[in-house]
Amino acid sequence: MKDVFFIERDPYAPIRHCYAVNKVLYESKSDYQEILVLESPEFGKLLVLDGVVQLDEKYEFMYHEYLAHVPLHAHPNPEDVLIIGGGDGGTLREVLKHESVKRAVLVDIDKEVIEVSKKFFPTLSSGFDDPRSIVVNEDGYKYIQDYEGEFDVVIVDSTDPVGFAHVLTTEDFFRFVHRALKDDGIFVGQTESIHYHLDMVVKVQKNLQRVFPIVDLYTSVVPIYAGYWWTYSIASKKHPVREPSREVKVQTKIYSADMHRYAFLPESFYKSILEGGFRY
Ligand code: SAM
Numbered sequence: 001m002k003d004v005f006f007i008e009r010d011p012y013a014p015i016r017h018c019y020a021v022n023k024v025l026y027e028s029k030s031d032y033q034e035i036l037v038l039e040s041p042e043f044g045k046l047l048v049l050d051g052v053v054q055l056d057e058k059y060e061f062m063y064h065e066y067l068a069h070v071p072l073h074a075h076p077n078p079e080d081v082l083i084i085g086g087g088d089g090g091t092l093r094e095v096l097k098h099e100s101v102k103r104a105v106l107v108d109i110d111k112e113v114i115e116v117s118k119k120f121f122p123t124l125s126s127g128f129d130d131p132r133s134i135v136v137n138e139d140g141y142k143y144i145q146d147y148e149g150e151f152d153v154v155i156v157d158s159t160d161p162v163g164f165a166h167v168l169t170t171e172d173f174f175r176f177v178h179r180a181l182k183d184d185g186i187f188v189g190q191t192e193s194i195h196y197h198l199d200m201v202v203k204v205q206k207n208l209q210r211v212f213p214i215v216d217l218y219t220s221v222v223p224i225y226a227g228y229w230w231t232y233s234i235a236s237k238k239h240p241v242r243e244p245s246r247e248v249k250v251q252t253k254i255y256s257a258d259m260h261r262y263a264f265l266p267e268s269f270y271k272s273i274l275e276g277g278f279r280y
Helices: 061-076 092-093 111-120 126-128 142-148 163-169 171-180 198-209 259-262 268-273
Strands: 006-007 019-020 025-027 036-041 044-048 054-055 080-085 102-107 133-136 151-157 181-193 214-221 229-236
Touching: 019 036, 019 214, 025 142, 025 214, 036 111, 061 092, 061 181, 061 214, 061 229, 061 259, 080 092, 080 142, 080 163, 080 268, 092 102, 092 126, 092 151, 102 126, 102 142, 111 126, 142 163, 142 171, 142 259, 151 171, 163 171, 163 181, 163 198, 171 198, 181 198, 198 214, 198 229, 214 259, 214 268
Parallel strands: 080 102, 080 151, 102 133, 151 181
Antiparallel strands: 006 019, 025 036, 036 044, 044 054, 181 229, 214 229
16 A cells, blocks of 8 residues: 555644554544544554644553643642543543542533544543543633632643634633632643743743742653643642652553652753743
8 A cells, every 4th residue: 555644734833743644534624623533553543633633542641641640649639620621531531540539520612522532532532431520512711710619620631722722821711720729729731842832831831920829840752742842831729749749559651750750840941941041
């Protein structure tokens, strides 16, 4: 069979990843975005939204484990968790590994992403059947405004901060998050590439610093994201975040207490990024 390639259409990054693919398993346009499911020999199935690869079956844990387990281990007893975005279910799967979690609310604006994930990504969407899971199809920016003192952890697992995802990086959104969190709540959001989006990373960090007393930045390597070195912005109302607050008992592929610690940038480098000392 001749080689067939899929070239990403990522308006938000200066590079284009190219994937050898065997076939197109699904193609549609929902009310919000183009949805594509491809099968590739190296990565397994790929979920593509508006031309940007969101996840693959093989390496997705490199992202979902870091996004979920750093805040959920920094918090001493996470019971009520809100995930905004995350319609593939990968973050939800990781959150539900915590026995302390009594309720995991997933708010994704596009119900079709959830339906597609249930059909094509069973290893990611297993959490949707958990009795603790509640799924809402709404704009997370609107949903969060109805809650006060409700959640222990809020996670933003959104598409790139353009279009309808942009609102999830603004100061007023973070003020709504702060209000929706309990007194010792923790927020985390995926905040793009430390290479290609450093200005956006700094902007989000400053927006968070105007709302939360504790703000920090950690990273992981995500093989399918532009630049590979991916950032997560975390903010806490009370608890420190650079160490797990309790023993790591959940089953993971890469996350551990040591990997939690090493995910955070050294204070000196973090400071130089925020103060403009470090620039490409
Ligand atoms: N970066 C993550 C990844 O690659 O694993 C994103 C995955 S998840 C598919 C991203 C989800 O964010 C999409 O399903 C999209 O519908 C959702 N989303 C974007 N903006 C949103 C908003 N304002 N409210 C709720 N969901 C949103």
